[in-house]
Amino acid sequence: MNLKPLFVKLLILSNLSIFAQTGREYFNSYQELKYTNGKSKEKAEWNEGLIVGKRKLFNEKGVLIEEHSFSKDSLVFKDGKPIKGLGTLKTFYPNGSVASIIPVYEALRQVRAEFEYEISIDYDVFLKGYFENGKPAYEFKLERPIVLNGSRTENYKNINMFYPDVLLLNKTLIQDGLGAEITIYNEDGSLNGKGKIHNGKKIGYWKLLNKSGKVESEGEFLEKGLEKEYQVGKWKFYNESGNLVKEVEYYKSGGGKNFKYGDFINLNKTYNDSSVLMSVIQYPSVTDINIYVDTIELHYPNTQLKLKYNEQDKIEMFNGMPYNYSGKYESYYSNGNLKESGYLSKLPRGGASESEIAVNECIMKPTKKIGRWFYFNESGKMVKIIEYDFCGNVKSELADNKVEKEDSKYQSQKTNYKFDYIVKL
Numbered sequence: 001m002n003l004k005p006l007f008v009k010l011l012i013l014s015n016l017s018i019f020a021q022t023g024r025e026y027f028n029s030y031q032e033l034k035y036t037n038g039k040s041k042e043k044a045e046w047n048e049g050l051i052v053g054k055r056k057l058f059n060e061k062g063v064l065i066e067e068h069s070f071s072k073d074s075l076v077f078k079d080g081k082p083i084k085g086l087g088t089l090k091t092f093y094p095n096g097s098v099a100s101i102i103p104v105y106e107a108l109r110q111v112r113a114e115f116e117y118e119i120s121i122d123y124d125v126f127l128k129g130y131f132e133n134g135k136p137a138y139e140f141k142l143e144r145p146i147v148l149n150g151s152r153t154e155n156y157k158n159i160n161m162f163y164p165d166v167l168l169l170n171k172t173l174i175q176d177g178l179g180a181e182i183t184i185y186n187e188d189g190s191l192n193g194k195g196k197i198h199n200g201k202k203i204g205y206w207k208l209l210n211k212s213g214k215v216e217s218e219g220e221f222l223e224k225g226l227e228k229e230y231q232v233g234k235w236k237f238y239n240e241s242g243n244l245v246k247e248v249e250y251y252k253s254g255g256g257k258n259f260k261y262g263d264f265i266n267l268n269k270t271y272n273d274s275s276v277l278m279s280v281i282q283y284p285s286v287t288d289i290n291i292y293v294d295t296i297e298l299h300y301p302n303t304q305l306k307l308k309y310n311e312q313d314k315i316e317m318f319n320g321m322p323y324n325y326s327g328k329y330e331s332y333y334s335n336g337n338l339k340e341s342g343y344l345s346k347l348p349r350g351g352a353s354e355s356e357i358a359v360n361e362c363i364m365k366p367t368k369k370i371g372r373w374f375y376f377n378e379s380g381k382m383v384k385i386i387e388y389d390f391c392g393n394v395k396s397e398l399a400d401n402k403v404e405k406e407d408s409k410y411q412s413q414k415t416n417y418k419f420d421y422i423v424k425l
Contacts, residue, residue: 028046028047028048028049029046030043030044030045030046031043031044031046032044035060037060039058039060039061039062040056040058040062041057041058041060042055042056042057042058043055043056043058044056047082048081048082049082049108049115049117050070050075050082050083050084050085050106050107050108050117051068051070051085051087051106052070052071052072052075052082052085053069053070053071053072054067054068054069055067055068055069056068063092063094064092064096065091065092066089066090066091066092067089067090067092068087068088068089068090068104068106068119069087069088069090070085070086070087070106071085071087074086074087083107083108084105084106084107084108085105085106085107086103086104086105087103087104087105087106088101088102088103088104089101089102089103089104089119090102093132095132097130097132097133097134098130098134099129099130099132100127100128100129100130101127101128101129101130102121102127102128103121103122103125103126103127104119104120104121105119105120105121105122106118106119107120118147119147120145120146120147121142121145121146122142122145123141123142123144123145124141125141126139126140126141127139127140127141127142131187133187135185135187135188135189136185136189137184137185137187138182138183138184138185139182139183140180140181140182140183140197141180141181142180180196180197181194181195181196182194182195182196182197186211188211190209190211190212190213191209191213192208192209193206193207193208193209194206194207195207195221198223201221201228201229202221202229203221203222203223204220204221204223205218205219205220205221206218206219206220206221210240212240214238214240214241214242215238215242216237216238217235217236217237217238218235218236219231219232219233219234219235219236220232220233220234220235220252222252222261228261230250230261230262231250231262232250232251232252232253232261233249233250233252234247234248234249235247235248235249235250239273241273243271243273243274243275244271244275245270245271245272245273245275246268246269246270246271247267247268247269247270248264248268248269249264249265249266249267249268249283250262250263250264250265251263251264251265258284259284263283264281264283265283265284266282266283267280267281267282267283268280268281268282268283269281272301276299276301276303277299277303278298278299278301279296279297279298279299280295280296280297281294281295281296281297282294282295282296294309294311294327295308295309295310295311295312296308296309297309300334302334304332304334304335304336305332305336306331306332306334307329307330307331307332308328308329308330308331309327309328309329309330309344310327310328311326311327311328311346312327313327313328313343314326314327315328315343315370315371315421315422315423316421316422316423317422317423318422318423323343323345323370323423325345325346325347325348325363326343326344326345326346326370327343327344327346328341328342328343329341329342329343329344333378335378337376337378337379337380338376338380339375339376339378340373340374340375340376341373341374341419342369342370342371342372342373342374342388342421343369343370343371343421343423344367344368344369344370345362345363345365345367345368345369345370345390345392346367347364347366347367348363348364351364352364360390361390361391362389362390362391362392363390365391365392368388368391368392369388369392370388370389370390370392370423371387371388371421371422371423372385372386372387372388372419372420372421372422372423373385373386373387373388374406374419380411381407381411382403382406382407382410383403383407384397384398384403385397385398385402385403385406386398388423389423390423
């Protein structure tokens with residue numbers, strides 16, 4: 001489940017107004033502020049500088065976006081005056097449904113000769129968010145408490161806001177970031193997953209569930225440091241029945257500029273719905289940063305190998321040198337017998353030089369067969385040998401009697417038979 005679309009729906013709390021007051025000139029009455037268009041901006045019930053009752057904040061269209069509630073019973077008094085209280089801060093969707101509920105504290109804090117109204121969020125209480133249908137969207141606890149304070153002007157917009165990614169941040173904390181243990185839900189109210197997030201992004205190990213409550217995927221997200229959320233290391237994915245259908249490995253660290261977050265590395269596997277291995281792909285590894293090798297294996301449902309492609313094996317050219325832009329290809333029948341065997345050319349990753357093009361004018365032509373290819377029937381008998389040039393065109397086909405001679409040798413030697421794949425100009 002991606003947190004971005006979910007929490008983009010949450011309202012920006014740009015109107016969490018917190019004000020500084022000089023001396024002991026506390027608000028001590030009902031106050032209403034308006035926008036220049038006449039719409040209500042804020043309605044608040046003040047008592048000796050604290051909210052006793054409700055404080056409502058509206059957008060310029062007059063729609064309620066936020067509400068602070070502090071009951072008289074929650075207030076702590078000193079010398080007959082309220083000094084702090086526990087209440088709730090609610091945010092709302094445009095349709096009026098609750099978007100989030102945040103337990104908050106209010107207090108008066110003396111700063112030199114002034115007193116400052118202060119709202120804070122503690123770390124030992126759950127903060128909850130909701131979908132527009134009223135179902136829970138998430139709940140979490142902060143790593144540490146946050147004090148929301150500042151002036152009544154620009155801090156309306158800058159100091160405190162409910163990030164689209166869920167976390168309440170204080171402006172001074174943005175550099176270090178803020179993390180939390182979070183539980184997220186699907187829109188039907190079922191559990192989606194539990195884990196850590198930092199600045200609204202998943203970090204560390206996560207196990208994500210489908211709507212049936214079964215594991216959908218599990219693996220690790222990149223720890224703190226980047227703006228984007230990345231999967232790293234080994235990940236497993238499951239179908240609706242809970243069967244393993246895919247294993248992949250993402251780049252995690254090391255390898256320098258040759259690798260970036262989001263790249264596949266090492267072995268990646270896919271399975272059918274019964275968790276039978278269907279394919280294996282070998283991506284470049286971090287330890288072999290100068291060798292870009294792709295190895296692919298596909299399997300039949302009966303687990304027999306269907307095809308195999310390996311770029312570690314290079315075809316030999318007429319001069320005895322390996323042709324670097326090639327890879328060995330073999331396909332098989334479902335009974336396990338070899339179907340065809342030969343080499344494919346591939347496009348150079350970094351392009352080709354003029355001298356390379358002069359020798360091989362088709363070097364930049366997409367994947368094609370080159371050199372000798374050997375073909376077999378389903379019973380395992382060699383039935384055809386065709387030679388291809390560097391452009392993938394048929395250069396020649398061996399006569400039947402020569403093919404039969406090679407087949408006799410192949411049948412008698414089997415695994416010891418040496419295929420002559422050599423490519424000639």
